[in-house]
Amino acid sequence: MSLAIANSIDDVLTALAGGARPIAGGTDLVVGARQGKSPLPESLIAIDRVPALSTIEQTDGHVRIGAGVTHSRLMSDPLLVERYTGLADAAALIGSPSTRNVGTIGGNVMNASPAMDTGAPLMTLGAIAELRSVSHTRQLALSDLWTGPGQTSANPDELCVCIVIPQTPAYSGSAYVRLEYRRAMEIAVVGAAASVVLTEDGTIASGRLAMTAVAPTIVELVGASEAMTGMAAVDAADVIASLASDQAVPISDLRGSDRYRRHTIGVMAARALDAAARRAGGERIGVPVNRNLGIGAAR
Ligand SMILES: Cc1cc2nc3c(=O)[nH]c(=O)nc-3n(C[C@H](O)[C@H](O)[C@H](O)COP(=O)(O)OP(=O)(O)OC[C@H]3O[C@@H](n4cnc5c(N)ncnc54)[C@H](O)[C@@H]3O)c2cc1C
Structure with a gap:
């Protein structure tokens, strides 16, 4: 080697x-x-040790997060915590401090595990991956990047250089929650991310939800925005919970049965929506939401 x-x-x-x-x-x-x-x-x-892969930059309506940015930075960077909070929630749940100090967003995304924590919040924030080889650069939606468990559509000679996320609008908020059996060195049993934009009267103008560990890849909830537009988040929770449970296609393994996952993904989706809408309304809920709202493992 x-x-x-x-x-x-x-x-x-x-x-x-x-x-x-x-x-x-x-x-x-x-x-x-x-x-x-x-x-x-x-x-x-x-x-x-490539400096150009470790930058977080705001440019022309986007934030570009270098593929080499570690989870420790994602969970503490002031811009990400303020405006892309669901991503910071996810990074803060990954592994242990030592895992977060060296593990990167690029590694998480390119490893393509259906249980990866950054995937669902990135999807709801509209992120795309920028891939580069000696001959070209291309940008790919995450739904086109992930093709199966541990599989991507990237060519072997392509490097993910950064993740590009559009600027978040006013009155918006995001959150990521996961069901876990213990607090560290754990992966999601199931997880859900939400990002919502509110109208001035506090009802939902638009929103996106995505789910972790209930399909061969991270998947976005189809029809979520249409289902909740015009509703108060508290009223939309049940609608979103049943959409999530209906669309989940989980497996059974030693960490949970498919039936258990199908039920709990609905609960997690409703909680993610609640936290995202509260943040969009100006409430400060610290990162990660799991610890601050008592979701997931108690200790
Ligand atoms: C104890 C422990 C706990 C963990 N807990 C969690 C958890 O809670 N949640 C979670 O989501 N993950 C968890 N993980 C998995 C892992 O830490 C993350 O997926 C991490 O983000 C991987 O990043 P890395 O930089 O270490 O990737 P690496 O191991 O270096 O690479 C992973 C894969 O991606 C490829 N790759 C890396 N960077 C690029 C790039 N820029 N372009 C193209 N390909 C690239 C590599 O070739 C490899 O195939 C855990 C791992 C451990 C060991």
Whole structure:
């Protein structure tokens, strides 16, 4: 096995064109290899020392989050906590402090687990992934990127350089909640993200919901915005809960049966909507919502 360390995006792209695989924090790649899920690739290029991958920039109506930004930064960056709060909620739930200090948004998104925590909030915030190779740059909706558990439509020579999210409008808020059995070193049993825009009278003008760990990929709730537009969030909760349970196609495993997941995703979707609408209305609910509203594991 060979490991090279990149100092620039060009270094990375050249290595990928030569067949290397990127490694950022290594918390999926290395841990997966140690657990025998899949062996380490023959050739690795370390991307964690590329400064251009670790920036958070606001440009022309968007925020661009470098693929190498760690979860610790996502959960504490003032702009993200203020305007993209659902993403900060998700980052704050990931693993342990040491996992969050090295694990990255790019690694989370490109690993494509249906249980990834940043995926659902990114989807409700309208995020796209920017992929680059030596020959081209392209932007892809996350629904087109994730094709199955652990699978993406990215080519092996493409690096995810950043995640691009449109600026959030006034009177908007977002939240991500997950059902978990314990507080750390856990993955979502199920999870739900919501982002909503309110009218001046406090009813819902538009909204999006997405679900974690109830399908082969993170999925957006179809028809959510139409179903809740014009309603108060408190009245929309039941509608959203049954839409979520109806659209979930979970598996049964040792962490929960499909029936249990189908029920609890409705509960989580309603809670995500409630927290997002309260934030949109100006209420300060700290990150992560799970800890501050008593959702998920008690201790
Ligand atoms: C103890 C523990 C607890 C965890 N808890 C959680 C949790 O609660 N929630 C959760 O969602 N995840 C969790 N994870 C999984 C993991 O920490 C996250 O998915 C993390 O974000 C992965 O980022 P990384 O930088 O470590 O990725 P890496 O392991 O470096 O890479 C993961 C994959 O993505 C590819 N990749 C990395 N960066 C790029 C890029 N820029 N462009 C293209 N491909 C790229 C790699 O080649 C590899 O295939 C946990 C892991 C551990 C070990």
